Each structure stands twice: as structure tokens, then as C-alpha cells.
């Protein structure tokens with residue numbers, strides 16, 4: 001980048017390159033030996049609403065709009081480039097107005113006539129969408145693999161379980177003194193638990209036929225509401241409904257019941273005693289949206305990034321299949337699940353793409 005120095009020590013690109021740099025979609029800037037910004041292109045105004053001339057001349061250490069951690073990473077890497085005279089590249093999360101964005105930053109030393117590093121040229125690209133896309137691909141890949149395993153072994157494991165259960169029931173009835181009745185019941189209970197787990201696991205299987213029929217999400221919610229409410233009450237929490245009038249869409253009723261059940265269950269488990277979990281439905285630009293909101297402690301970032309991965313759990317007795325099943329069901333319905341979470345709780349939005357009935 002050819003450039004010339006201005007009065008206030010800022011460095012402007014020469015006319016021949018100015019157009020290119022000023023219209024670039026990436027943030028391009030130059031930092032001098034004092035670790036002050038000597039140039040930044042105008043895209044920064046679109047990103048953070050601050051004019052470039054209000055930033056030029058400022059020490060990098062004072063620019064904390066991306067979070068103090070992001071500034072610290074910048075300073076550390078700038079110092080490395082000045083010291084090692086080498087290009088470097090890093091990716092870092094930048095927290096702006098409560099949202100996390102990911103930036104990929106290239107830093108390259110600009111040498112003076114003596115071969116010393118005069119300044120560092122930095123190009124930062126917003127890769128937030130790419131990162132989300134990669135994470136989604138990786139998650140789908142894992143789901144696909146688990147689906148295949150589930151399909152091949154699920155039934156094989158279930159058959160012997162059913163046989164053993166049958167014999168246990170028979171022995172339980174035969175026992176004259178019935179002194180072992182309690183143990184038989186315990187064994188049968190454990191087998192039923194294993195069977196329930198397998199059923200959930202099998203929902204992940206690829207080849208399960210879908211029964212999509214025009215239906216109203218509100219009717220499904222109302223039909224399972226008493227069950228969900230009883231479950232919430234048993235845990236000293238409550239459940240409310242806020243259902244707007246919504247269009248009918250193509251749904252597999254059994255699957256949707258499972259999806260609502262799993263997300264509500266998580267909401268109840270995350271909520272403090274006496275708080276309320278709310279199930280809402282509404283239309284958003286012709287799309288039906290289901291939102292399940294809780295007042296729990298929120299989902300930590302490392303868990304949030306991997307939500308939907310089979311066997312991911314933070315609970316002592318959790319299996320970590322609940323959300324994996326939900327993501328699979330959402331995919332079957334051409335719906336997208338987007339969690340929104342913070343210190344005051346979480347909301348899981350399930351947005352069903354508009355479909356013609």
C-alpha cells in the first residue's frame with residue numbers, strides 16, 4: 001500500500017489505491033510504532049457507527065469497543081509483528097453491544113528504508129456467518145453419523161431387551177413366595193428406562209418415516225399442556241401459554257410433541273423454583289414461530305456453540321440427547337432452532353419455513 005503522511009501524523013493511501021481500500025468490505029488499518037492508529041478505512045462507520053477521523057491518531061489500547069479482551073489480543077499480536085518483523089494471522093471473538101462476532105485478522109509489517117518495521121497493516125474480516133455455517137455443518141455431520149449408528153444397532157439391541165423383560169415378568173408371576181417381586185420390578189423398570197432411551201435415540205435415525213399432515217401447532221400445544229404443566233408443578237415451577245392465531249403448517253404431530261416436550265423440559269430443569277416457563281406461538285412474516293422461554297441461568301458460551309451435539313450434557317442424570325433430537329425434528333420440518341440466552345434466561349425459537357399446504 002503506497003501512502004503519504006498527513007499533518008496530524010495520519011497516513012492516507014495514495015489516490016491510485018484509495019478507491020480500492022475505501023470500498024473494501026474488510027476493515028483495513030495501519031498502526032504505528034507507538035501502537036496508535038494512523039489510518040482506518042470508512043467501513044468502520046458501518047460496523048460501529050464511529051467516523052474514521054474520530055479514530056485516527058488514537059492509541060489501540062484506548063479502543064475498547066470490541067471488548068477489553070479483543071483489544072488485548074490486538075496489542076499482543078501487534079507487539080509480536082513489530083518484534084519479529086513477520087506477518088501473522090489470528091481469529092478472535094469481538095463483543096460489540098452484547099453480541100459476539102468473530103474476526104479474522106491479518107497483520108503484516110511495513111518496513112522503512114532501513115528495513116525496520118515502521119508500521120503494521122491490519123486487515124480484519126468479519127467471519128461470524130462463516131463460523132456459524134461451519135459449526136452447523138459439523139453438527140449436521142455428527143448428527144448424520146449418530147443417525148446411521150442408531151438405525152443399525154437400535155433395533156438389534158431392543159429385541160433382546162424385550163425378550164428379557166418378558167421372562168422377568170413371567171418369573172415375577174411364577175414366584176410362589178413372591179419374595180423377589182421388588183427386584184423383578186426394579187429390573188423391569190430399568191429395562192423400560194433403557195427402552196425409552198433407545199426410542200429417543202432412534203428418533204435420530206435417518207430412515208424413520210415422517211407423517212407430515214396439515215395441522216395447527218396451537219392444537220398440539222394445548223393437547224399436551226396439562227401433561228407439561230403437571231410436570232412443571234411437580235418441580236415447583238409453572239408453565240403458561242401465550243398462543244397467537246397462527247397458520248396451519250405441515251407437521252408430524254408425534255415429532256412436534258417430542259420437540260416441545262424436550263425444550264420445555266430443559267426450560268423447567270434450568271429454572272429456579274417458583275419461576276415460569278412460557279410457550280409462545282406467533283406469526284413472523286408468514287412464518288409460524290414457536291418460542292419457549294425460561295428464567296434460568298442461561299447457557300454458557302462453550303455449551304451454546306455445541307448445542308444439538310448428541311451426548312452433550314451438563315446434568316448429572318442427563319443423556320444429552322434431548323436437543324439433538326429436537327434439531328433433527330426441526331430439520332425434518334424445514335424449521336430452524338435459534339437459542340437466545342443471557343443471565344436472565346433462555347428462549348428457544350423454532351421458526352417453521354412457510355410451506356404451501
Ligand SMILES: Nc1ncnc2c1ncn2[C@@H]1O[C@H](COP(=O)(O)OP(=O)(O)OP(=O)(O)O)[C@@H](O)[C@H]1O
Pocket residue numbers: 262266267270294296297298299303307308312313314315317318319320321322323324346
Ligand atoms: N433452557 C436451557 N437453559 C440452560 N441450559 C440449557 C437449556 N437447554 C439446554 N441447556 C444445556 O444444553 C445441554 C444439552 O441439552 P439436552 O436437552 O440436549 O440434554 P440434557 O437436558 O442434558 O439431557 P436429556 O437427554 O435428558 O435431555 C444441557 O445439559 C444444558 O447444559
Ligand SMILES: [Mg+2]
Pocket residue numbers: 262265266318322323
Ligand atoms: Mg434435555
